[in-house]
Amino acid sequence: MPEPVSPIVWRDGELEIIDQTRLPEELVFIRPRTVEEVWKAIRELKVRGAPALGIAAAFGLYLAIKDFQAKGEEELCAQLKKAADYLASSRPTAVNLFWALKRVQEKVARAQGLGVEKIKELVLREALAIQQEDESMCLAIGRYGAELLKEAQAILTHCNAGTLATARYGTALAPVYYLATQGKVLRVFVDETRPLLQGARLTAWELKQAGIPVTLITDSMAAVVMQKGWVQAVVVGADRIAANGDVANKIGTYGLAILAREHGLPFYVAAPSSTFDLTLATGEEIPIEEREPAEITHLGLRPIAPQGIAVFNPAFDVTPHHYITAIITEKGILRPPYQESISQVLFKEAARQK
Numbered sequence: 001m002p003e004p005v006s007p008i009v010w011r012d013g014e015l016e017i018i019d020q021t022r023l024p025e026e027l028v029f030i031r032p033r034t035v036e037e038v039w040k041a042i043r044e045l046k047v048r049g050a051p052a053l054g055i056a057a058a059f060g061l062y063l064a065i066k067d068f069q070a071k072g073e074e075e076l077c078a079q080l081k082k083a084a085d086y087l088a089s090s091r092p093t094a095v096n097l098f099w100a101l102k103r104v105q106e107k108v109a110r111a112q113g114l115g116v117e118k119i120k121e122l123v124l125r126e127a128l129a130i131q132q133e134d135e136s137m138c139l140a141i142g143r144y145g146a147e148l149l150k151e152a153q154a155i156l157t158h159c160n161a162g163t164l165a166t167a168r169y170g171t172a173l174a175p176v177y178y179l180a181t182q183g184k185v186l187r188v189f190v191d192e193t194r195p196l197l198q199g200a201r202l203t204a205w206e207l208k209q210a211g212i213p214v215t216l217i218t219d220s221m222a223a224v225v226m227q228k229g230w231v232q233a234v235v236v237g238a239d240r241i242a243a244n245g246d247v248a249n250k251i252g253t254y255g256l257a258i259l260a261r262e263h264g265l266p267f268y269v270a271a272p273s274s275t276f277d278l279t280l281a282t283g284e285e286i287p288i289e290e291r292e293p294a295e296i297t298h299l300g301l302r303p304i305a306p307q308g309i310a311v312f313n314p315a316f317d318v319t320p321h322h323y324i325t326a327i328i329t330e331k332g333i334l335r336p337p338y339q340e341s342i343s344q345v346l347f348k349e350a351a352r353q354k
């Protein structure tokens with residue numbers, strides 16, 4: 001199986017990003033050189049997917065300061081905070097973006113006294129570390145998730161939680177890639193995922209590249225695919241997971257969870273620990289991004305709805321934890337009650353590090 005692509009790399013002193021708005025027709029790379037260009041790439045979903053947003057934001061911080069002529073560390077840190085606040089305004093739901101911005105700034109705060117140039121180098125090193133760690137976390141999610149899917153013939157997934165949404169390998173698709181390397185090839189039923197079609201444009205593309213069999217369906221077909229018994233599990237990604245296990249993910253996920261429950265299918269969420277937001281008790285507190293009406297009323301330039309029609313365009317919804325069979329993380333499989341299993345897996349690790 002060909003190695004899944006990485007959508008975002010630091011190569012020869014430049015940030016190189018696959019422009020995901022050009023897929024599946026063209027594989028086009030862009031090289032943002034300023035924090036403004038990174039902000040725009042995030043906002044326009046040229047780079048998207050919760051972990052990939054964290055990685056892009058971390059590199060965006062470096063681009064914001066690499067050529068900045070600071071008189072001293074204090075001025076440099078002020079520029080870094082200004083850039084972090086700016087990047088934080090690009091998209092509100094995926095917590096990985098905010099987690100990465102916070103992690104880099106905290107690293108810099110602990111490095112006071114190093115000098116301006118050393119701090120700049122440290123920010124780049126931290127962005128590279130975030131990217132490398134994410135790839136390792138996706139691999140671990142693949143191994144843990146494979147245990148849950150090893151008896152399945154096919155799964156259904158929604159949106160794109162594959163290699164294009166992460167450093168590499170993905171979250172929901174990581175077990176599919178891992179099983180393929182072990183000689184077990186699953187078929188993946190892919191929701192097209194209106195309105196921006198991340199499933200049809202991105203998941204179908206990346207799985208085809210990897211030689212994984214794909215069946216593309218419209219979002220409205222998921223129920224009958226489950227009714228016919230064509231899939232044995234539903235596996236999706238996440239953009240933010242609250243302390244009780246409520247999951248924010250692409251709009252349409254909540255409906256899939258209810259359908260899975262109705263058809264007696266396991267509903268798995270795959271996410272690294274950087275997607276958990278333990279400051280939020282429940283999913284009710286997760287900010288849900290609302291995007292432009294034109295994403296729904298138009299297909300490209302062509303209107304597909306009457307002009308001026310009222311539109312509701314939330315990019316995400318929240319699936320209550322009681323619909324979720326298990327959460328696959330890089331540290332293991334979390335089972336209900338999530339309030340306990342999340343803290344045991346995530347906090348216990350942190351406690352040991354103190």
Ligand SMILES: CSC[C@H]1O[C@H](OP(=O)(O)O)[C@H](O)[C@@H]1O
Pocket residue numbers: 048049050051158159160161162165166170171172198236237238239249250251315
């Ligand atoms: C591996 S997390 C991917 C997650 O992000 C997607 O949203 P978007 O394409 O708007 O960035 C979707 O919710 C995926 O599940």
